[in-house]
Amino acid sequence: MTYASRRGFALALLAATQFVLVLDASIVGVAMPSIGADLKFAPDDLSWVANAYTLTFGGLLLLGGRAADLVGRRRMFVLGMALFTAASLAGSLAAGPATLVAARAAQGVGAALVSPAALSLIMTIFPAGPERNKAMGVFGAVAGAGGAAGSILGGMLTQWLGWQATLYVNVPIGLAAIALAPRLLPEASDRTARGFDLPGALTATGGLALLVYTLVEADGAGWTSPNTLGLGALALALIGLFFLIEARTAHPLVPLQIFRRPVLRGSNLAAVLTLMAMAPLFFYLTFYMQQVLGFGPVRAGLAQLPLALAIAVTAGAAGSLIARLGLRTAMAAGLAVTAAGLAWFSRMSPDGGFLTDVLGPTLVIGVGAGLAFVTTTVGATSAASPEQAGLASGLFNTAQQVGGSIGLAAVVAISTARTAGALADGERVMTAALTDGYRAGMLAAAGIALAAALLAAAFVPRRNAAPVSDTATDQTLAA
CATH class of the missing domain: 4.10.860 (DNA Excision Repair, Uvrb; Chain A)
Incomplete structure (x- = not known):
C-alpha cells in the first residue's frame, strides 16, 4: 500500500466513524414512538433516549480531546470505538427503559473519546495548508451529512427492521473500525505533557x-x-x-493561552452559533413533514436527502473555496447563505408541499451549511500546535455540542410559545398553529446564522498564523 493510498484509507475510516457518531445523535428520533410503546416508557422519560447520549457526549468531549493528546490518539480512538460498539449492542438488546438509557449514556462516553481523537488524527496525518483543508472538506462533508441522514436511516430501519436496528447498525461498523485502526492510523501524543489536571x-x-x-x-x-x-x-x-x-x-487540562489565537477563538464562537442555527433545522424538518404535511417516517426521511447531498457536495468543494476566497470570507459567505435558506424555510405554509416549501430552502441551507461546517473546523484546528491537536479538536467539538443544545432548547421555546399563542386565539387549527410555531423557530435560527456570519467577518483574521507550540512567546501566540 502506497503512502498516499494509506492516507486516503485512513481519511475514509475517520470520516465514516464521525458520520456514525453524528448520525447516532439523531437516528433514534424517528424511532421514539416505537421505542416508547415497546419498552413502555413513561411519556416524560422518553426524551432521555436522546438526552442521555447528548449529555455524556457534550460533557466529556473536552476531557476526551485532552486524553487523546496524553494517552495517544489512536489508542483513544480504539478504546472509544470499543465502548461505543459494546453500548450499541447492549442498547439493541435492551428489555427495559433503564437499560436503554444507560446504554445510550455509554454510547455518548465512547463518542466523546472517538470524535476528538478522529479529528486530531486528521491533523496529524495531513500537513497544514491545502492538503489538510481538502481532508477537512471530506471529513466535514461526511460528518455534516450525518445529521440529515439520521432521519433517513432512522425511518427506514424502524419501519423495516424495528427500532433495535437503529442501534445494532453501529455494531458491524464499530468492529470494522477497531480492526482497521491499527493498520491505517498512526499513533501520536503530546510527549511534552507532564501530570494530569x-x-x-x-x-x-x-x-x-x-x-x-x-x-x-x-x-x-x-x-x-x-x-x-x-x-x-x-x-x-x-x-x-x-x-x-x-x-x-x-x-x-486546557492551557488558556490557546485562546489567544484569534482564528481559533473566532472559529469556535462561529461554530457555537452555527450549531445553534442548524440543530433546530433537523428537528423541525421532520416534525413539519410528519405533523403538517402528513409524511410517514420513511418518506419524511427521504425528503431530507437533498439537504444531505447539498451539504456533502459543498463541503467536498470547501477546500478549494477556502484557497480562493480565504478562510474568513468563505466562512462568512457560508453562514450568510445558511441564514438566507433558513429565512426562506420560515415561509413554510400549513397547506404547502415538499416541492414548494421544503426542497428549495433545504438546498440553499445545505450549500451554506456545508461551507460553514468545513470553514469553522479548519479555523478552529489550524492554529493548534501538533501536540495540542486533541485539545483543539475537543474544544471545537464541545463548542458544536453546546451550541446545538443551546440552539435547540431556545428555538423550541420560541416555537412552542408561538404555537400556544396561535391556539389560544381560537382562530387557528392545530396544523396552522404548529406551522406558526415552526416559522417563528426557523426565523430565529436564521437570525442566529446571520449573527454568526457577522461575527466571522468581524473576528476571524483575514490570514491565519502558522501553528505554534506551547513554548512560543505570547507575542507569537497573539499574532
Whole structure:
C-alpha cells in the first residue's frame, strides 16, 4: 500500500466513524414512538433516549480531546470505538427503559473519546495548508451529512427492521473500525505533557454536563423555574471555577493561552452559533413533514436527502473555496447563505408541499451549511500546535455540542410559545398553529446564522498564523 493510498484509507475510516457518531445523535428520533410503546416508557422519560447520549457526549468531549493528546490518539480512538460498539449492542438488546438509557449514556462516553481523537488524527496525518483543508472538506462533508441522514436511516430501519436496528447498525461498523485502526492510523501524543489536571477535568466535565442537562430540560421545566435557574447558575459556577483552576495549575487540562489565537477563538464562537442555527433545522424538518404535511417516517426521511447531498457536495468543494476566497470570507459567505435558506424555510405554509416549501430552502441551507461546517473546523484546528491537536479538536467539538443544545432548547421555546399563542386565539387549527410555531423557530435560527456570519467577518483574521507550540512567546501566540 502506497503512502498516499494509506492516507486516503485512513481519511475514509475517520470520516465514516464521525458520520456514525453524528448520525447516532439523531437516528433514534424517528424511532421514539416505537421505542416508547415497546419498552413502555413513561411519556416524560422518553426524551432521555436522546438526552442521555447528548449529555455524556457534550460533557466529556473536552476531557476526551485532552486524553487523546496524553494517552495517544489512536489508542483513544480504539478504546472509544470499543465502548461505543459494546453500548450499541447492549442498547439493541435492551428489555427495559433503564437499560436503554444507560446504554445510550455509554454510547455518548465512547463518542466523546472517538470524535476528538478522529479529528486530531486528521491533523496529524495531513500537513497544514491545502492538503489538510481538502481532508477537512471530506471529513466535514461526511460528518455534516450525518445529521440529515439520521432521519433517513432512522425511518427506514424502524419501519423495516424495528427500532433495535437503529442501534445494532453501529455494531458491524464499530468492529470494522477497531480492526482497521491499527493498520491505517498512526499513533501520536503530546510527549511534552507532564501530570494530569484532575481538578480541571472534574470541574470541566461537571460544568459542561450540567449545562447540557439544564438546557435539554429547560423547555419542560420552564426557563425561569427555580430548577433551571439554580442548575444553570451551578453549571456556570463550575465552568468559572474551571477557568480559575486552569489559570493557576502547572499542568492545565486546557492551557488558556490557546485562546489567544484569534482564528481559533473566532472559529469556535462561529461554530457555537452555527450549531445553534442548524440543530433546530433537523428537528423541525421532520416534525413539519410528519405533523403538517402528513409524511410517514420513511418518506419524511427521504425528503431530507437533498439537504444531505447539498451539504456533502459543498463541503467536498470547501477546500478549494477556502484557497480562493480565504478562510474568513468563505466562512462568512457560508453562514450568510445558511441564514438566507433558513429565512426562506420560515415561509413554510400549513397547506404547502415538499416541492414548494421544503426542497428549495433545504438546498440553499445545505450549500451554506456545508461551507460553514468545513470553514469553522479548519479555523478552529489550524492554529493548534501538533501536540495540542486533541485539545483543539475537543474544544471545537464541545463548542458544536453546546451550541446545538443551546440552539435547540431556545428555538423550541420560541416555537412552542408561538404555537400556544396561535391556539389560544381560537382562530387557528392545530396544523396552522404548529406551522406558526415552526416559522417563528426557523426565523430565529436564521437570525442566529446571520449573527454568526457577522461575527466571522468581524473576528476571524483575514490570514491565519502558522501553528505554534506551547513554548512560543505570547507575542507569537497573539499574532
